[in-house]
Amino acid sequence: MKKSGKKNRPAKGGNSDGRARATQNPTIHEVSRLAGVSHMTVSRVIRGLDVVLPETRERVTKAIEDLGYVPDRAAGGLSSRRTGFIALMLPTLTNANFSAVAHGLTEALRPADYHLLITYTGYSLAEEERQLRNLLARRPEAIVLTGTMHSRAALKMLYAADAPVIEVAEMVRQPIGFAVGFSNYEAGRTAARYLIDKGFHRIGAIASTNDGDLVDHRGDERMRGFADELRISGRPTEFVLRQGKPPVSFDHGTAIAPLLLEKKIDAVFAVSDLSAVGVVMECHRRGVKVPGDLSILGFGDFEIGREMCPRLTTIHVDFHALGEATGRVILGLLTGKDEASPTIVDVGLRIIERESVGEPK
Amino acid sequence: MKKSGKKNRPAKGGNSDGRARATQNPTIHEVSRLAGVSHMTVSRVIRGLDVVLPETRERVTKAIEDLGYVPDRAAGGLSSRRTGFIALMLPTLTNANFSAVAHGLTEALRPADYHLLITYTGYSLAEEERQLRNLLARRPEAIVLTGTMHSRAALKMLYAADAPVIEVAEMVRQPIGFAVGFSNYEAGRTAARYLIDKGFHRIGAIASTNDGDLVDHRGDERMRGFADELRISGRPTEFVLRQGKPPVSFDHGTAIAPLLLEKKIDAVFAVSDLSAVGVVMECHRRGVKVPGDLSILGFGDFEIGREMCPRLTTIHVDFHALGEATGRVILGLLTGKDEASPTIVDVGLRIIERESVGEPK
DNA sequence: GTGAAAGCGCTAACAT
């Protein structure tokens, strides 16, 4: 079993002429020959069609085992017109909430034997467009991507696509096809409402800016909701601060903290927990008390916020459930039992009160 | 352009009978008809073979545009025997270092138009085996997975696979095919050496246990190296603590911290920064000074460790570079210019000294 | 219950 230390593994794959080829996978024909049946019977066994006589099935199964045969799904898909691919485009995989979406979707899809084709756009619309084109070449049976903002060309492809489109992580009002998410705008308003009701006066918010092609549209929506609620309550919006480009992380908060302090803000809503944590860290360093001197409300309920000190008050959205709900919509569409898959699913959100928001002085 | 709010998008995809079908993508033949050439000429244009007369190419390109034609790669692959898939199996996508591997690999592969087929095993060998089987059905041109520990059946498939196998994130001595990683064992020894040289006496370590099928083999190796170095230096290994199952996160550290304190350990190596951060947080809460009362050395150099207070001393491995190096090995193998892709690549590691390790009392 | 024929949408290998 053990292979001696030859450099190029000449026995299997990756042979010296470059192209991976070599041993060649066995085909359905070789299996059928070994089992003494036609390739069609093998095909039936593979697909679990129970028309096959038990003893025939057994012979075929054995031949499959002996040969180590693995059916080629590309060939099968070409013929059946079902590729078994679900395309998933997310801004980044580094964000725990987006990877939770991927996890949830994977789990919901697991029983149905679909394969997730995951890509990340890095918050770039141009990249989204480029990847969409690539993805389309794989003929996905459904396309999942983060909602609302797309390039013209991407939009065109999406509308023309031969597969249902599900926009996630934002409560799209006029979805291309379907939407599973929550309202980022409402999240922003909820955040502002909460801070206002607490009685704070110098209320601010922090988020990234949009740097040309790089946009965090969902973060924008939260900021828009936040500012609107401030306005509605007759509060100034001058403390809604934007800095740096997406994705935001700890260093975003660290970098923007001095500005917060300088402006004597007493409560701030961070576009992401990650940024919020950065602010807390910087406050620690400068001897500024949280929440004594500055109250901080995050978004996303990242694990770190539950463990840090003070524990972070934040807005929670169940992204894992969002992924699962997306999977259920897809299954409904593709398995087609239930006629009416819901066009729009709102998974909601809620504030989790912990320690980083206190009382106004 | 805007579609009215019909529930089931009957126009495109996801039609009422379930199966996604509908408008049907145009084929190479329809393009060729529209352009007034044979389908082969279209094929040549698609693949950028520059034998085609510029004016012919232009006609074809226009037809492609007009029809919104996207070539079906499954069909092309079936014929050319090049699927353009690279399989990537990682324990989890939630871990920033593993997603860095995915990012690095993606970037290295970007120019070559490969598609990453990413799956995560949740540290389960059984799941790895299951997924490998699924992946194989897609005929990947290369298989990337975390090294060393595989089930018997998985091993068999890997050896029989018609594609080069690259084991990553561990310095595999006898790789199935290729290996790109670093020595987790050496990381453990380095950690112990560092703490010993600092002059600490009650030196401990924390990691997860292996819970049946769930194993963090790389973490194990770090612990093994750590304990070995302790032994070599004549130190007791009684403070090498194992608790909980993988994956390890903040709460692992939080939960194990009391034990650390109880045993009056003065310096500890955490199998992961995440766990280390949990310990720091719990110490904060209990008024235990870090590094005054307890020094902590992490592993993985996660972003949070750079931002927290005190900043975490840790062992850094460039996982992004690891992913890129993996991509280069693959490209070398598949593009096959250079005869000899290296069988084993060591990306190394280094200690980053920050604030969480102090001086012995 | 099983098999034969005819593709699925492309590309390889030859013509021309």
Next chain:
DNA sequence: ATGTTAGCGCTTTCAC
């Protein structure tokens, strides 16, 4: 420079 033929490894459809 372009076209023709013959598959790639499966599933569909229709016989038997």
